[in-house]
Amino acid sequence: MRSKQLLALAEHALADLKARDIRVLDVRQLTSITDYMVVASGTSDRHVKSIAEQLVQSASQAGCPPIGVEGTGTGEWVLVDLSDVVVHIMQPKAREFYKLEGLWDMGATATG
Secondary structure, eight states: HHHHHHHHHHHHHHHHHTEEEEEEOOTTTTOOSSEEEEEEEEESSHHHHHHHHHHHHHHTTTTOOSSSEEEEEEETTEEEESSSSSEEEEEEEHHHOOOOOHOTTTBBHHHH
């Protein structure tokens, strides 16, 4: 699956479970580890975990199981690594604290 298709799949899975403030960053010019980073918020630890589980299920059904999933224990910040797309699902406090968009943005906002 191409990175744009994988990005669309991720955005759809996030939207299905009502993730908030979904932001897509095109980081192809900034790093070789991934093409896109997606940052989204969940309203609670349960919501963050549910969004991540749905994303993992959707990607697996599409034949692109994640390389790794981190942070499901607490649900404060879950990272789903889909290789060409890395998805960060965070509670608002964690998102504000870590400010990932500011670290990676560099004017590289993408649209799916």
